[in-house]
Amino acid sequence: MQTTSLRHLASKLRRMAGRRPGTLTDHAVETWQISPAETRPVPPVICLPGQAERITRTAFAPLDVVLRSLRGDPAEHIPATIGYRLRDVDFVDGVLYSGKAELHLRRQTRYALRRRRPDRSLSGALYETWVGNRWFGNWLLDDCLSYRLAEQAGHPVTSMPERGGHVPRYEQLLSMAPERIGDVHFDELILFDDHHNNRGRIARAQDMRRRLLSGRTPQPNPGVFLYRGRSGDARILENEDEIAGKLQAQYGFRVMFPEDHTVDELLDACGATRVVAGIEGSQLNHGLAAMPPGGTLLTIQPADRTTTAMKLLTDRWQQRFALLVGTGTAGSFRIAWDEVQRTLALIL
Numbered sequence: 001m002q003t004t005s006l007r008h009l010a011s012k013l014r015r016m017a018g019r020r021p022g023t024l025t026d027h028a029v030e031t032w033q034i035s036p037a038e039t040r041p042v043p044p045v046i047c048l049p050g051q052a053e054r055i056t057r058t059a060f061a062p063l064d065v066v067l068r069s070l071r072g073d074p075a076e077h078i079p080a081t082i083g084y085r086l087r088d089v090d091f092v093d094g095v096l097y098s099g100k101a102e103l104h105l106r107r108q109t110r111y112a113l114r115r116r117r118p119d120r121s122l123s124g125a126l127y128e129t130w131v132g133n134r135w136f137g138n139w140l141l142d143d144c145l146s147y148r149l150a151e152q153a154g155h156p157v158t159s160m161p162e163r164g165g166h167v168p169r170y171e172q173l174l175s176m177a178p179e180r181i182g183d184v185h186f187d188e189l190i191l192f193d194d195h196h197n198n199r200g201r202i203a204r205a206q207d208m209r210r211r212l213l214s215g216r217t218p219q220p221n222p223g224v225f226l227y228r229g230r231s232g233d234a235r236i237l238e239n240e241d242e243i244a245g246k247l248q249a250q251y252g253f254r255v256m257f258p259e260d261h262t263v264d265e266l267l268d269a270c271g272a273t274r275v276v277a278g279i280e281g282s283q284l285n286h287g288l289a290a291m292p293p294g295g296t297l298l299t300i301q302p303a304d305r306t307t308t309a310m311k312l313l314t315d316r317w318q319q320r321f322a323l324l325v326g327t328g329t330a331g332s333f334r335i336a337w338d339e340v341q342r343t344l345a346l347i348l
Contacts, residue, residue: 035200044072137282218271
């Protein structure tokens, strides 16, 4: 007989009372190290003098953290990758519940005060994250790496429904075949703290690139410009056409609209390129996944939404990260062509 799960009710009441829920991994019955912590150099961002002074607002991290990442770190502590085994966990409407703790993996769609414990029970390893469910780029370059850990643990599961666009082909190329779940009760659940660029995660990134390029013979080229256009969250570069056209005419860049190309076409174009350029955003991750180590990701960003979040990815793929900060706002900004040229002179 189905019974009401009181943990959901208790969690709701704690939030209403202003009390933060506990940490889910504190309830693990087993914890193990997958890749050890280490100290490794983190390279600086490639950018022109004065770029940092243009930043008026940052995204995903405070200004001081972004400025610190611009400088790099010759000896940064990189935490370990950790696995956690839990028992008796409910997954309801995108949230994991264990005891008084919870972990949100996607936006909730139901707001009932009382929820019933799911009828279905299983055991599995979850590799998804909130940011991976929210942004395609994080799914591709974060969650798909953690899939390999879930695969090794035995039974990968995800709450992500089947998606269109480029996702199915990436899943095929990466041999990903998770079980897709709705509300379930986990008799046993494995989770991962897999957020840090230690050598284990770097090795999985290189393995991912090898899988994506297997059987291909991409031809070297000076660069690829990946259009953002009006897709996704607004970051509108008013002279994007001008920048793309001059990169093509003067430097031999290939200009592509990712939405108009297949995964295979994007991988073939970016698999041996020296530079992937464009407005900061998820469309650049197609290029980052394929570009060789030593290549450079050149991001063009508005002053009021500047981020070095993608530098975490280029560090992981052993590439370089370059930054150009435009004038204006995310709703309408511009970048001077001479600054693009001078930045390329630092790269090429």
